[in-house]
Amino acid sequence: MTTLPSSTTRKLGLVIDLDTCVGCHACVISCKGWNTENYGAPLSDQDPYGADPVGTFLNRVHSFEVKPEDSPPQLIHFPKSCLHCEDAPCVTVCPTGASYKRVEDGIVLVNETDCIGCGLCAWSCPYGARELDGAEKVMKKCTLCVDRIYNENLPEEDREPACVRTCPAGARHFGDFADPDSNVSKLTAERGGMDLMPEQGTKPVNKYLPPRQKDSWEGEVDVLAPFLAPVAEEPKGFLGWLDKTLEKL
Amino acid sequence: MHPAPSVIIFTSLSGLGFGLLTFLGLGYPDVSGWVAFVFFLIAFALAVGGLLASTFHLGHPERALKAFTQWRSSWLSREGICAVAALLVMGLYALGVVFFDQQWRLLGVLGAVLSVATVFTTSMIYAQLKSIPRWNMVVTPAMFLMFSLAGGALLGGQITAALVLLIFAAAVQLLYWQHGDGAFARAASTIGTATGLGSRGEVRAFEPPHTGTNYLLREFVHVVGRKHAQKLRVISFVLGFVLPILILFVHPGHLLALIAVLSHVAGVFVSRWLFFAQAEHVVGLYYGKR
Numbered sequence: 001m002t003t004l005p006s007s008t009t010r011k012l013g014l015v016i017d018l019d020t021c022v023g024c025h026a027c028v029i030s031c032k033g034w035n036t037e038n039y040g041a042p043l044s045d046q047d048p049y050g051a052d053p054v055g056t057f058l059n060r061v062h063s064f065e066v067k068p069e070d071s072p073p074q075l076i077h078f079p080k081s082c083l084h085c086e087d088a089p090c091v092t093v094c095p096t097g098a099s100y101k102r103v104e105d106g107i108v109l110v111n112e113t114d115c116i117g118c119g120l121c122a123w124s125c126p127y128g129a130r131e132l133d134g135a136e137k138v139m140k141k142c143t144l145c146v147d148r149i150y151n152e153n154l155p156e157e158d159r160e161p162a163c164v165r166t167c168p169a170g171a172r173h174f175g176d177f178a179d180p181d182s183n184v185s186k187l188t189a190e191r192g193g194m195d196l197m198p199e200q201g202t203k204p205v206n207k208y209l210p211p212r213q214k215d216s217w218e219g220e221v222d223v224l225a226p227f228l229a230p231v232a233e234e235p236k237g238f239l240g241w242l243d244k245t246l247e248k249l
Numbered sequence: 250m251h252p253a254p255s256v257i258i259f260t261s262l263s264g265l266g267f268g269l270l271t272f273l274g275l276g277y278p279d280v281s282g283w284v285a286f287v288f289f290l291i292a293f294a295l296a297v298g299g300l301l302a303s304t305f306h307l308g309h310p311e312r313a314l315k316a317f318t319q320w321r322s323s324w325l326s327r328e329g330i331c332a333v334a335a336l337l338v339m340g341l342y343a344l345g346v347v348f349f350d351q352q353w354r355l356l357g358v359l360g361a362v363l364s365v366a367t368v369f370t371t372s373m374i375y376a377q378l379k380s381i382p383r384w385n386m387v388v389t390p391a392m393f394l395m396f397s398l399a400g401g402a403l404l405g406g407q408i409t410a411a412l413v414l415l416i417f418a419a420a421v422q423l424l425y426w427q428h429g430d431g432a433f434a435r436a437a438s439t440i441g442t443a444t445g446l447g448s449r450g451e452v453r454a455f456e457p458p459h460t461g462t463n464y465l466l467r468e469f470v471h472v473v474g475r476k477h478a479q480k481l482r483v484i485s486f487v488l489g490f491v492l493p494i495l496i497l498f499v500h501p502g503h504l505l506a507l508i509a510v511l512s513h514v515a516g517v518f519v520s521r522w523l524f525f526a527q528a529e530h531v532v533g534l535y536y537g538k539r
Contacts, residue, residue: 002319018446028458053461060458062535064440068450075455078444080535089379095316095326114315117308120325122468123250126380126438128532131464137308194445197531199437200379208445 002094004087008106011177012144013084013205014164015184015193019212020171023063023077027163027172031059031081031142034162039147040112044135056133058082058142059163076211079172081163082129082142083196083204084108090121090130090141099139106178106205107146112138126200149174177205250381251471252525255305260371261521263299263332264393265514266292267364268401270339273346274361277407281350289343291404293336300332324377328370335363368397375524382436383429383528388421395421396517403493403513406506412497415513419490422520426482433529433539443534454537469530470538481523489516 035058036042045055059081067073084101088108091099098114099121101107110121115138122130122139130141145161148154158165164172175184184207187193193207235243269292272278273285280288304310317333319326339360345351372393375384395418402411440454441447489512496509529539 002322025458054463056464057458060463062454062458063456064444064446065453065455066446066450067453073450076444076446080458092322093325093374093377095319095323095329096312097315097319114312115309116312116316118316118325119306119308119468120374122464123530124378124380126443126531128465128469128535132308132468134464196445197438197442199442200531210445210449 002091002097002099004091004101005103008086008102009104009178011084011086011106011205012149012175013106013177013184013207014081014144014161015173015175015187015207015209016079017171017173017187017191017209018076018078019191019209020169021061021077021079022169022171023061023075024168025061026166026168027079028057028059028061030162030166032057034145034148035140035143039143040110041133041136041138041140043140044133046134054134056131056140058129058131058140071214071216074211074214079163080127080129081206082108082144083127083202083206084142084144086203086205087201089124089126089202093120093124095120105176107144108141109143109146110139110141112136115139126197126202127204144174177207250525250528250530251468252522253306255302257518257521257525259299259303260393260524261299261514261517262295262302263371264368264397265400265404265517266295266297266299267332267335267367268397268399269404270296270335270364270401271361271398272401272405272407272410274339274342274357274359274364276352276354276357277402277410278405281346283347285343285346288405289339289347293340293343296332296336324370324373328367328374331363331367331370335360335367338363365394365397368393379436380531381528382432382438382531384524385436386425386428386432388425388428392418392421392425396520400513400517403497403510408497408500412494415490415494415497419486419494422486422490429527436531438531438534440534440537443531454535457536465532466536466538470533470536471526472538475527478523478527481519485516485519485523487516488512489520492516 032043043056045053047053059079062078062080064076064078065073066076084106088101091101096114096116098111100109117132117137119132130139133140149159151159160174164174173184173187175182177184179185188207191209193209195204273288273292304313316326316329320330338356342353342356342360345353369390372390376389379385399414399418402414439447440452444452446452492512493509496505533539
C-alpha cells in the first residue's frame with residue numbers, strides 16, 4: 001500500500017493565488033474547524049489559553065517580504081498545506097502502510113488506525129505539511145476535505161475544500177489537474193503556476209500563482225500634471241497671520 | 250533536527266550490539282560456554298535495548314507489529330524485519346555456542362550478514378531523506394556501518410581488527426563532517442525556491458504563521474545545540490577514536506580495554522547527538538531558520 005500508484009485517474013489539488021491572498025487566515029480557521037469536527041482525529045490544541053499554546057494545523061499562512069532590486073519591497077502572504085505530490089516521499093517511507101496516495105483522485109491520506117506515530121513521513125516532507133497531533137499521537141495532514149468534496153449530503157456549492165469555500169478573496173481554487181480544461185489547469189497555464197522546491201523532486205500537484213508585476217508611475221507623468229501644481233504657495237489670511245506671528249516669537 | 254534521546258540511544262546502542270553480533274557470528278572471538286554467554290548477553294542487551302528505546306518515540310507503540318508489512322518501499326519496515334531476523338538467527342546460533350559447544354557456521358555467517366544488513370537499513374532511514382541534505386549522502390550509511398563494525402570489533406576484543414576499523418571509521422567520520430557541512434548548499438533549496446519567489450528579489454520571512462511554536466519547529470528546527478558543535482566534534486573524535494586507538498596500540502590489559510570501550514561508546518553518543526542536532530530540515534526555510 002505504501003508504494004505510489006504509477007498514475008492516478010484524476011489529480012485533485014489546489015491553485016493558490018499569491019497575488020490575491022490578503023493574509024486573513026480565514027482558510028486556516030475554516031480548515032481547523034472542519035477537520036476538527038469531521039473526518040479522523042480532531043486537531044487538538046495543547047495549553048490553548050495558557051502562556052505557551054501549540055496546536056495541530058493542516059494549513060498555515062506565512063508572510064514573506066520580497067525586495068526587488070528596482071522597485072519597492074512587497075509583502076506576500078503565503079498559505080501552505082499539503083501539495084498532494086505525485087512523487088510523495090511521505091507515502092513510501094511509511095512502515096505500516098498508513099500513508100497512501102489514492103489511485104482514483106491522487107489525494108494523499110493517512111489511515112489513522114494504522115499510524116504508529118513514528119513521524120518519519122513528516123521528516124520526509126520538505127514542505128512541513130504533516131503534523132503529529134499532540135493528543136491523538138497520529139499523523140495529521142490535509143485531506144483535501146475528502147469528506148466534503150464527495151459528500152452528497154452537502155449543497156453542491158459546498159462540495160469543495162473548506163479553505164477554498166471560505167476564502168473571501170478568491171485566492172484558492174480547487175479542481176482536477178489531469179483535465180487540461182479544468183479551472184485549475186487553465187489558471188496554471190495562464191498565470192505561470194509554479195511548483196514549490198522543484199529541486200526536491202516531489203512533483204507537487206498544488207500550484208502557486210506568482211504575484212502579478214506591480215505597475216509603476218515613473219516616466220508616466222500626465223501632460224496635465226504641471227497645471228496641478230499647488231495654487232497657494234504662501235499662507236494668507238488668518239493662517240498667514242498666525243504663521244508670521246509664530247515666526248516672530 | 251531535534252536530537253531526541255530515544256533515537257540517539259537507539260542508533261548508538263543497536264549499532265554497537267549488531268556490530269558485536271556480526272563478529273560473534275563470524276566466530277570472533279572463538280569462545281564457548283559461560284564466556285560466550287556473557288558476550289552474547291552484552292550483544293543482545295545492546296541490540297535489543299536500542300530497539301526498545303526506538304519504540305519510545307512512537308505515538309502508538311501498540312501498533313508496532315504493522316511496521317513489518319511495508320518492506321517493499323519503506324526502509325523503516327525493512328529495518329524492523331532485518332533486526333528481528335538477525336536477532337532470531339543469532340539467538341539460535343548463540344544457543345549452539347553456549348550450551349552445545351557447537352559453532353553452526355552457516356547460521357553464524359547468515360546472522361552476521363543480517364546484523365550488517367540491519368545497521369545498513371537503519372542508516373538508510375536517514376540517508377533516504379532528501380528533505381534533510383546533511384543525511385542524504387552516501388557517506389551516511391558508510392559511517393553507520395563503519396561505526397558499528399569498529400565498535401563490534403572493540404567490544405569483541407579483536408585488537409588488530411578494531412585498530413584497523415577504528416582508523417577507517419575515524420576517516421569516514423571526518424569525511425562525513427567535511428562533506429555534510431556543504432550538503433545544504435549543494436541541495437540548492439533556498440527560501441527563494443521554497444516560496445517560488447526567488448527570481449523576483451531577495452526573500453525574507455516576514456511573519457511566521459503563528460506567534461507560538463509548533464510541531465514542525467520543535468521537531469525540525471533545532472538550533473540550540475549547534476553553538477558548541479565544533480568543540481563537540483573534537484570531544485567526540487578524541488573519545489570515540491583517538492583515545493581507543495592509542496590504548497589499542499599499547500596492547501592493553503582488561504582495565505585499559507574497558508576504558509577504550511567506554512571512551513568509544515561516549516564518543517559515538519556525542520557524534521550521534523551531533524548527527525541529529527546539526528541536521529537541517531529544508532522546512533526551516535519557510536520560517537527563515539535552519
